[in-house]
Amino acid sequence: xxxxxxxxxxxxxxxxxxxxxxxxxxxxxxxxxxxxxxxxxxxxxxxxxxxxxxxxxxxxxxxxxxxxxxxxxxxxxxxxxxxxxxxxxxxxxxxxxxxxxxxxxxxxxxxxxxxxxxxxxxxxxxxxxxxxxxxxxxxxxxxxxxxxxxxxxxxxxxxxxxxxxxxxxxxxxxxxxxxxxxxxxxxxxxxxxxxxxxxxxxxxxxxxxxxxxxxxxxxxxxxxxxxxxxxxxxxxxxxxxxxxxxxxxxxxxxxxxxxxxxxxxxxxxxxxxxxxxxxxxxxxxxxxxxxxxxxxxxxxxxxxxxxxxxxxxxxxxxxxxxxxxxxxxxxxxxxxxxxxxxxxxxxxxxxxxxxxxxxxxxxxxxxxxxxxxxxxxxxxxxxxxxxxxxxxxxxxxxxxxxxxxxxxxxxxxxxxxxxxxxxxxx
Ligand SMILES: Cc1cc2nc3c(=O)[nH]c(=O)nc-3n(C[C@H](O)[C@H](O)[C@H](O)COP(=O)(O)OP(=O)(O)OC[C@H]3O[C@@H](n4cnc5c(N)ncnc54)[C@H](O)[C@@H]3O)c2cc1C
Numbered sequence: 001x002x003x004x005x006x007x008x009x010x011x012x013x014x015x016x017x018x019x020x021x022x023x024x025x026x027x028x029x030x031x032x033x034x035x036x037x038x039x040x041x042x043x044x045x046x047x048x049x050x051x052x053x054x055x056x057x058x059x060x061x062x063x064x065x066x067x068x069x070x071x072x073x074x075x076x077x078x079x080x081x082x083x084x085x086x087x088x089x090x091x092x093x094x095x096x097x098x099x100x101x102x103x104x105x106x107x108x109x110x111x112x113x114x115x116x117x118x119x120x121x122x123x124x125x126x127x128x129x130x131x132x133x134x135x136x137x138x139x140x141x142x143x144x145x146x147x148x149x150x151x152x153x154x155x156x157x158x159x160x161x162x163x164x165x166x167x168x169x170x171x172x173x174x175x176x177x178x179x180x181x182x183x184x185x186x187x188x189x190x191x192x193x194x195x196x197x198x199x200x201x202x203x204x205x206x207x208x209x210x211x212x213x214x215x216x217x218x219x220x221x222x223x224x225x226x227x228x229x230x231x232x233x234x235x236x237x238x239x240x241x242x243x244x245x246x247x248x249x250x251x252x253x254x255x256x257x258x259x260x261x262x263x264x265x266x267x268x269x270x271x272x273x274x275x276x277x278x279x280x281x282x283x284x285x286x287x288x289x290x291x292x293x294x295x296x297x298x299x300x301x302x303x304x305x306x307x308x309x310x311x312x313x314x315x316x317x318x319x320x321x322x323x324x325x326x327x328x329x330x331x332x333x334x335x336x337x338x339x340x341x342x343x344x345x346x347x348x349x350x351x352x353x354x355x356x357x358x359x360x361x362x363x364x365x366x367x368x369x370x371x372x373x374x375x376x377x378x379x380x381x382x383x384x385x386x387x388x389x390x391x392x393x394x395x396x397x398x399x400x401x402x403x404x405x406x407x408x409x410x411x412x413x414x415x416x417x418x419x420x421x422x423x424x425x426x
Contacts, residue, residue, distance in 0.1 A: 030057040031347040034116050034126040036106045036285065038062030038090060040069075040329040041317025042132035043419045044336035045343075050097035052340075054348035058098070059124060061116065063105045065089065067420070068159040070190065071329045072412055077156075077167050078200035079207075080367055086159070092421030106133075109289040111310045128343050131291060131298075131307075132317045132332070133283035134158065135189055138296070141279040142182070143254035152257040153274035157189060169273045170201065175209035177272035180262060182252055183218045184277045187297070189318050189327045191224035192363045194277060199229070199365045202237040214241045217262060217269060219252055219279075221245045225363065225371065231394055232365040282319035289313075297321035302379045303355060304342035305335050314339045323384030325377060330359045333419060357384060362408035370404040371396075 033049055035042045038060055046060045068087045075081040093099040102124075108117035109129065116124045137155070139146075145153070156166040173179065179201055183194040198214045205212040214237075222245070223229070233241045250265030255276055262269045262276075281287070281296030291298045291307055298315045299308040300322060307313045316339050317332035325331045338355030345352045357377040364370050371392035378387040392404065417423065 030055055031127040032057040032059065032125065033128045033130060033343060033347070034059045034061065034124050035130040035132065036061045036116065037132035037134060037283075037317070038064070038067055038101070039132060039134055039317060039332070040419050041134075041332035041336050042130060043067075043090075043093060044333045045130045045132065045314075045316060045340050046093060046099045047097055047419070047421060048337055048340035049343060050093075050099055052344045052348060053350060054344075056344070056347060057100070059100045059102060059126075060090070060093065061102045061104055061106050061118065061124070062090065063103060063119075064160075065103055068163065069329065069416065070157070070159040070193070073156065073159040073163045074193070074197045074200040075364060076163060077170060077197065078204045078364075078367070080200075080203075080364075083164060088416060088420045088423070090420070092423065096421055106285055109285070109291075109313070111289075111313060114312065127347060128312060128314065130314045130316065130339060130343070131286055131289070131319065132315065132336070133285045133319055135280045135318045135327075136283045136287070137278040138281050142252055142276065144257070145255050145276055145278060149255060149257045150276070153255060153260070153276045155277050156275060157193075157277050157280075166273075166275060170204060173209065173212065173272050176211040177209070178213050178215055178270075179205075179273045180215045180217060180269060180271035180275065182255075182262060182274075182276045182278075183216055183220065183223070185219040185279050187321075187327060188277070188280045191326055191328075192229075192361065195223055195225070195229045196363045196365075197275070198241050198243075199232065199236075202233070202240045203366055205240060206237060212240070215269065215271070216241070216243045217249055217252060217264065218243060218245050221247050225373065225391065228371050228392060228394060229365065232369060236366045236369065286315070286319045291315060292319075293321075295321060302382050302384050303338065305339035306342070314343065323377070324386045325357065325384055326359060326361075326375075328359055328361055329419075330361060330415070331357075333415070334358060355379075360411070362404060362411060364405070364408070365401075368398070368405055369401040370408050371401070372404055372407070 035046045072086050090101040094101045104118040104120045106116050154162045154166045156162040254263045282292045298320045300320050305314045316335040318327040341353035344350045359375045362372045374390045376388040
């Protein structure tokens with residue numbers, strides 16, 4: 001890996017000083033990259049650009065000062081992780097890597113003038129722009145489910161206060177209650193996520209509220225790693241988790257938070273705790289900036305993650321439609337590296353780096369039982385397709401699965417350092 005070449009730009013509380021300075025004075029002769037979104041996609045781009053052999057002026061725009069990872073948030077729900085252990089700041093990126101971190105929200109992109117407007121009033125010029133804003137929910141996908149309803153029946157699909165709310169609801173739920181997950185249609189963030197959540201909530205119930213049940217109302221008729229999940233549910237939580245596919249219940253039509261009911265085209269389900277995960281699309285900034293196509297997702301060039309709709313703007317992470325790559329933090333991190341190398345090549349004349357794209361996911365079935373999948377991708381005719389795929393097997397021993405739990409925890413620590421830099425050593 002190339003060494004970090006610059007340090008100590010410091011941590012900017014706002015963008016005012018950046019905007020107040022003329023372009024040349026703020027960036028000097030350095031090319032400037034503005035990165036919007038400090039999640040796994042955007043933060044990785046910023047960190048890898050900061051390690052460029054030739055200096056680049058990097059500005060990371062992210063409204064939150066603390067980022068809670070969706071990955072491992074199901075472990076927090078089960079009581080297996082603290083909230084603090086899945087939450088990260090941006091101090092290391094600023095102090096050790098010289099990334100100028102601006103805690104504000106981007107509201108508008110001018111691709112012709114090459115500027116980004118921030119909610120706080122500043123306008124940031126850029127030479128290259130990276131947009132990594134994650135997802136939004138499709139409005140009206142489920143009648144009655146809006147932002148106010150999400151405060152009563154949380155989605156907890158963008159980790160943070162929603163995740164803490166769902167945990168409090170689990171704690172408050174009486175033993176013998178029903179926890180209902182509405183699982184979204186494809187494509188959505190983290191294909192095994194809703195079913196890992198069912199497993200982790202059942203693990204919590206098994207330990208604390210053994211008469212309770214998890215009900216999954218699915219918009220689909222099948223799901224990722226279904227055999228592995230269902231075998232483990234039978235083994236760990238017999239009779240506790242019920243999965244109802246679309247062909248049994250019909251479409252999910254509406255929720256009523258007052259009566260805590262979920263209406264499908266054939267039935268009405270009453271629940272004690274409702275976890276509604278609606279259909280998804282690229283986040284609103286991507287939609288409004290014309291970076292998304294009619295599918296609601298952002299098409300990108302496979303090797304560089306440059307927008308197919310606006311030259312000079314790159315996109316990584318869940319907002320994109322990157323061929324066969326899943327919407328995962330691992331994929332966002334891989335795409336971010338390919339994107340950072342492509343930008344470095346374009347701006348500094350550095351040697352091109354051939355991107356390697358792969359994805360590994362660990363999924364928890366029980367506190368001592370995890371599985372994994374590993375996917376290799378290849379780019380062919382501009383399409384990112386699957387070259388090879390490996391899954392955990394159904395007949396693995398308890399020791400193998402316990403080993404995967406240890407690997408998953410080690411992966412989490414190494415992976416989050418790769419995104420936000422080493423914790424506690426700034
Ligand atoms: C329950 C659950 C479990 C998961 N488990 C795994 C797992 O085990 N492994 C795995 O690899 N993935 C997992 N994922 C998926 C993973 O969390 C996402 O794929 C990943 O977070 C996507 O990263 P991103 O950077 O694209 O988007 P995000 O993480 O959503 O980050 C986007 C950032 O952009 C910011 N932003 C948005 N709009 C603006 C704006 N206008 N201006 C400035 N900033 C903006 C947001 O504040 C946010 O911080 C899981 C997801 C869930 C929900």
